[in-house]
Amino acid sequence: MSTNNCFPKDFVWGAATASFQVEGFTREEGGGESVWERFCKMPGRVAFDHNGDIGPGQFKKYKEDIQLMKWLGIKAYRFSIAWPRIFPDGETLNPKGIDYYNRLIDELLDNGIEPWVTMYHWDNPWALEEKFGGWRSKETVKALEKYVAYVTDKISDRVTNFFTVNEIMCFTSLSYESGSHAPGLRLDRKTVAQTVHNGCLAHGTALAAIRANARRPVKVGIVENMPVTVPAFASEENIVAARNAFRVMSASKLTPIMEGKYPDFWLEEMGNDVPEFDDAEMKLISAPMDFVGCNVYAPTYVIADADAMHGFREIPHPAGYPKMDMPWLFIGPDITYWAPRHLKELWNVDAVYITENGCAAQDRMAPDGEVYDTDRTMYLRHHFMAAERATAEGWPLKGYFVWSLMDNFEWSWGYTKRFGIVYVNYETLERTPKLSAKFYRETIKQNAVV
Numbered sequence: 298m299s300t301n302n303c304f305p306k307d308f309v310w311g312a313a314t315a316s317f318q319v320e321g322f323t324r325e326e327g328g329g330e331s332v333w334e335r336f337c338k339m340p341g342r343v344a345f346d347h348n349g350d351i352g353p354g355q356f357k358k359y360k361e362d363i364q365l366m367k368w369l370g371i372k373a374y375r376f377s378i379a380w381p382r383i384f385p386d387g388e389t390l391n392p393k394g395i396d397y398y399n400r401l402i403d404e405l406l407d408n409g410i411e412p413w414v415t416m417y418h419w420d421n422p423w424a425l426e427e428k429f430g431g432w433r434s435k436e437t438v439k440a441l442e443k444y445v446a447y448v449t450d451k452i453s454d455r456v457t458n459f460f461t462v463n464e465i466m467c468f469t470s471l472s473y474e475s476g477s478h479a480p481g482l483r484l485d486r487k488t489v490a491q492t493v494h495n496g497c498l499a500h501g502t503a504l505a506a507i508r509a510n511a512r513r514p515v516k517v518g519i520v521e522n523m524p525v526t527v528p529a530f531a532s533e534e535n536i537v538a539a540r541n542a543f544r545v546m547s548a549s550k551l552t553p554i555m556e557g558k559y560p561d562f563w564l565e566e567m568g569n570d571v572p573e574f575d576d577a578e579m580k581l582i583s584a585p586m587d588f589v590g591c592n593v594y595a596p597t598y599v600i601a602d603a604d605a606m607h608g609f610r611e612i613p614h615p616a617g618y619p620k621m622d623m624p625w626l627f628i629g630p631d632i633t634y635w636a637p638r639h640l641k642e643l644w645n646v647d648a649v650y651i652t653e654n655g656c657a658a659q660d661r662m663a664p665d666g667e668v669y670d671t672d673r674t675m676y677l678r679h680h681f682m683a684a685e686r687a688t689a690e691g692w693p694l695k696g697y698f699v700w701s702l703m704d705n706f707e708w709s710w711g712y713t714k715r716f717g718i719v720y721v722n723y724e725t726l727e728r729t730p731k732l733s734a735k736f737y738r739e740t741i742k743q744n745a746v747v
């Protein structure tokens with residue numbers, strides 16, 4: 298164990314955002330409508346019917362934002378590309394659509410910040426939803442392939458690190474089962490299972506398209522929000538239980554991606570609702586990645602239970618369990634330690650990035666113009682302690698991206714939830730680094746938990 302709370306020298310400190318959440322101005326330079334743009338127009342689907350028309354406006358303010366990143370000292374900026382800017386109707390190329398990303402990438406590199414690109418972070422062209430039923434259809438996967446191939450060709454001369462898709466569950470189950478995400482449908486189990494499979498296939502297809510079209514050697518991985526299982530306390534049996542639970546709870550997503558097949562117990566459980574797939578698809582889905590990205594927010598506690606089907610039992614959070622400012626945001630910094638450890642122990646993964654971690658808090662600007670988010674600072678510091686523990690013990694954690702660089706459009710919560718370490722005034726678009734941003738800056742400067 299290290300005694301000075303220091304991170305390895307080459308640890309990647311970064312910040313993350315996503316196109317629809319920060320850019321605004323989605324239709325400029327020939328962009329098309331995304332499912333989220335359409336969803337925002339459906340009354341009552343998004344808090345206060347907020348939309349992404351302007352948001353924090355990074356499309357216009359990227360230079361200012363990059364100066365903020367430089368001040369923070371981050372080495373990497375994870376952002377996503379808006380698919381409908383490039384293929385407005387899902388199928389026809391808009392050559393001007395890539396210009397914004399070229400400007401953004403060049404400006405980042407000029408300022409010494411590495412661009413880390415997510416190909417798909419939920420803003421798929423609405424036209425594909427209308428034409429094919431979105432992720433219900435493999436036609437959408439084909440359209441993704443064309444988009445990813447094109448983008449890779451245009452930017453891989455300067456971008457080295459790519460993510461395929463972000464959080465399969467959120468653009469499949471939340472979109473077609475609970476309906477809280479665009480396009481807001483509530484469909485049957487078989488259809489939903491097909492969207493999840495198509496989400497895995499989208500990952501595999503994008504992975505292959507990036508590798509096939511890259512102009513230089515690049516690195517590629519997925520971003521998943523797998524349930525991160527934490528042993529309720531770290532006895533040998535509970536550790537084993539948590540590790541098994543990690544695999545079991547990802548049975549329809551990360552587990553087939555890592556193992557090339559759906560686990561038997563899952564196929565049995567799904568019965569007639571198993572999605573349609575074949576061996577070639579499973580091969581594509583499970584092609585080797587260079588790293589695994591984990592979005593970690595809240596823990597899933599488990600204990601060993603010899604009588605349970607898989608040898609573990611999930612412990613629900615008690616009523617008074619502490620949370621940050623989201624119904625699901627239970628505090629549990631140990632996830633930042635257990636995610637890389639489980640990934641190494643289960644599947645021998647050698648590089649893990651925390652691609653998102655952070656929290657919503659009820660930020661208010663104080664009379665002196667500062668935002669004293671001691672709650673977020675506390676939340677982050679404990680995750681850094683867990684990250685440092687992971688690196689000190691030799692688990693393959695290589696970097697960390699805070700979610701988020703700035704307050705942004707929090708999907709169905711609109712602008713009512715603030716996840717940024719930089720405060721955004723949505724009237725003036727003024728940016729104000731919060732206390733947590735100053736804390737993050739010092740952390741990066743010392744490369745240690747401060």
Ligand code: NOJ
Binds near residue numbers: 315318464708716
């Ligand atoms: C994960 C998603 O990738 C991101 O878009 C979202 O804003 C954060 N979680 C917070 O909910």
